[in-house]
Amino acid sequence: MSAASGPEIDVADYRDVWVFVEQHDGEAAPVSWELLAKGRELADETGESLVALVVGDGVAHLAEEAVARGADRALLADDPVFEPYRADPYGEQFRALVEARKPSIVLIGGTHTGRDFAGRVAVPAHAGLTADCTELAVDEAGLLLASRPTFGGSAMATIKCPAHRPQMATVRAGVFDAGEPAEAAENAAEAVESVDVVVAEEDTLSTVLERVVGGVVDITDADVIVAGGAGCEGDVTPLVELAEALGGEVAATRAAVEEGWVEPARQVGQTGKTVRPHLYIAAGISGAVQHLEGMNGSDVVVAVNTDPNAPIFEHADYGIVGDLHEVLPALTAMVREKREVAA
Amino acid sequence: MNDGWNIVVCVKQVPDADDVTIDPDTGTLNRSDAPAVLNKPDHNAVESALALRDAVGGTVTAITMGPPPASAVLQAAVAAGADGGVLLTDRAFGGSDTWPTSLALARAAEELDADVVICGEESTDSSTGQVPPGIAAHNGWAQLTYTESLDPRPDEGVLVGTRDVEGGYERVAAALPVVVAMVFGANDPRPAGLHRKIFAETEFEPVQWTAADLDIEDRVGLANSPTKVGGMDTASPVERERTRVDSVEALYDHLAEVL
Numbered sequence: 001m002s003a004a005s006g007p008e009i010d011v012a013d014y015r016d017v018w019v020f021v022e023q024h025d026g027e028a029a030p031v032s033w034e035l036l037a038k039g040r041e042l043a044d045e046t047g048e049s050l051v052a053l054v055v056g057d058g059v060a061h062l063a064e065e066a067v068a069r070g071a072d073r074a075l076l077a078d079d080p081v082f083e084p085y086r087a088d089p090y091g092e093q094f095r096a097l098v099e100a101r102k103p104s105i106v107l108i109g110g111t112h113t114g115r116d117f118a119g120r121v122a123v124p125a126h127a128g129l130t131a132d133c134t135e136l137a138v139d140e141a142g143l144l145l146a147s148r149p150t151f152g153g154s155a156m157a158t159i160k161c162p163a164h165r166p167q168m169a170t171v172r173a174g175v176f177d178a179g180e181p182a183e184a185a186e187n188a189a190e191a192v193e194s195v196d197v198v199v200a201e202e203d204t205l206s207t208v209l210e211r212v213v214g215g216v217v218d219i220t221d222a223d224v225i226v227a228g229g230a231g232c233e234g235d236v237t238p239l240v241e242l243a244e245a246l247g248g249e250v251a252a253t254r255a256a257v258e259e260g261w262v263e264p265a266r267q268v269g270q271t272g273k274t275v276r277p278h279l280y281i282a283a284g285i286s287g288a289v290q291h292l293e294g295m296n297g298s299d300v301v302v303a304v305n306t307d308p309n310a311p312i313f314e315h316a317d318y319g320i321v322g323d324l325h326e327v328l329p330a331l332t333a334m335v336r337e338k339r340e341v342a343a
Numbered sequence: 344m345n346d347g348w349n350i351v352v353c354v355k356q357v358p359d360a361d362d363v364t365i366d367p368d369t370g371t372l373n374r375s376d377a378p379a380v381l382n383k384p385d386h387n388a389v390e391s392a393l394a395l396r397d398a399v400g401g402t403v404t405a406i407t408m409g410p411p412p413a414s415a416v417l418q419a420a421v422a423a424g425a426d427g428g429v430l431l432t433d434r435a436f437g438g439s440d441t442w443p444t445s446l447a448l449a450r451a452a453e454e455l456d457a458d459v460v461i462c463g464e465e466s467t468d469s470s471t472g473q474v475p476p477g478i479a480a481h482n483g484w485a486q487l488t489y490t491e492s493l494d495p496r497p498d499e500g501v502l503v504g505t506r507d508v509e510g511g512y513e514r515v516a517a518a519l520p521v522v523v524a525m526v527f528g529a530n531d532p533r534p535a536g537l538h539r540k541i542f543a544e545t546e547f548e549p550v551q552w553t554a555a556d557l558d559i560e561d562r563v564g565l566a567n568s569p570t571k572v573g574g575m576d577t578a579s580p581v582e583r584e585r586t587r588v589d590s591v592e593a594l595y596d597h598l599a600e601v602l
Contacts, residue, residue: 119472
């Protein structure tokens with residue numbers, strides 16, 4: 001334990017951009033493909049290979065899809081010990097791979113699973129890890145510039161990792177475009193390499209007793225979002241009806257989620273999702289910086305609030321002072337009416 | 344296991360996020376007088392630690408890393424019911440990123456012979472959430488991040504945690520020792536009792552450990568932090584129309600243009 005930080009490493013020994021393909025039950029998390037597309041750009045800039053890391057049980061199809069989506073190679077660690085995800089076997093496998101193959105950059109989705117994994121694996125590698133990035137670039141020297149909002153979104157901090165490798169970053173979902181896989185990836189299977197599994201079940205530290213998932217919405221894909229905050233006062237029906245009329249999704253602030261009015265998967269903001277819809281209607285939302293951070297990329301923002309001095313009006317294109325329980329139903333009626341006229 | 348569990352709760356002093364606002368015109372930060380407080384998610388960690396002690400017996404020890412004034416957050420934990428507090432304080436810790444920070448906390452947890460280490464989800468000033476898995480990784484212990492509730496099973500020597508995962512939840516049984524990060528808002532922290540509060544403010548003195556006490560003086564601080572802040576830019580404020588309308592009809596007309 002008391003050894004110094006380990007031998008000085010030669011950063012020149014480390015090459016390539018890796019993307020951790022997070023998957024659950026054989027299905028890739030959307031952020032995985034977003035990162036693969038971004039990783040392709042970075043690898044092209046540094047002149048290195050893009051490598052997909054696929055870990056799970058019966059997930060060869062994801063390794064092939066990663067190649068179809070632009071990875072030069074995929075490393076596949078396929079074993080029952082990796083399903084479902086657990087930090088310690090995933091961490092041990094990753095440590096072994098990093099030691100043997102020395103990646104320069106590793107990108108991981110900023111999901112709960114991704115952050116659980118990244119925090120674990122960065123330690124044995126003595127890697128530099130930047131959390132929750134929203135911008136990625138490489139400088140002239142090929143050094144990763146990982147940028148993230150800080151101070152509640154008022155500033156962007158750019159983090160570098162000059163003397164340690166790999167350079168790791170968790171990246172927020174919904175920030176980059178995933179793109180589409182190439183149609184005929186005939187050589188996909190050839191670009192997939194199965195690696196030795198270094199973990200045994202008897203060495204694991206935890207057991208997943210039960211996993212209950214499914215049926216949860218993904219608001220990050222919605223074109224229109226109707227979001228509510230404390231001003232909903234327990235009644236979100238106006239949000240639901242307007243969202244339905246506009247073909248959008250309902251979202252909420254942390255306050256509304258904590259009150260139990262809206263499910264956690266619909267939370268927007270620093271500790272929730274980042275969304276960039278075409279239209280974002282903020283109803284009964286004061287406009288705390290933590291919330292703004294999750295929706296500031298929206299094309300058009302509409303604010304509805306009873307308080308004419310609510311900060312949200314400063315961050316909106318169109319604002320109306322009024323009670324959402326009156327404004328939204330009136331708006332919903334108009335949307336429905338015009339649609340009927342059009343039909 | 345008859346004596347209960349050694350429960351360690353990690354707490355952090357941060358600037359009060361509620362006092363930090365943004366100027367919409369310049370995008371700059373107004374945080375001038377933000378007072379230092381206990382990181383909000385850590386209140387849930389302290390509550391979980393106390394509830395765990397209620398269930399299995401043992402002790403709760405709060406630890407923090409920082410300059411001497413940071414002991415105020417240990418005082419807050421003791422006021423809430425923690426049995427004691429340890430302040431990791433040393434100039435050598437200065438400039439530590441999450442790698443050495445989690446090392447220091449991991450070594451302290453080892454010194455305290457911890458069975459369970461409980462942390463908040465993340466800090467409101469750095470928001471990385473990397474320290475809890477970092478502590479677990481340094482010590483080779485199990486980890487339960489994004490935990491909503493805990494179900495201790497002392498007879499089996501395991502702690503079962505219900506974790507918030509994408510699209511649902513999972514229940515995971517972890518062998519001791521284990522590092523837990525509680526979801527922010529997972530529980531209702533109990534108020535500090537009056538007598539405990541008086542004790543915390545008048546009699547409580549934290550134990551102080553230096554980097555040398557933990558035998559990590561060559562492994563912490565700026566020099567052992569892989570990440571460096573390469574630059575700080577003011578986020579360019581998003582340009583908005585900021586048009587006020589006074590009727591739903593007018594609002595609808597604007598929406599009709601964009602939809």
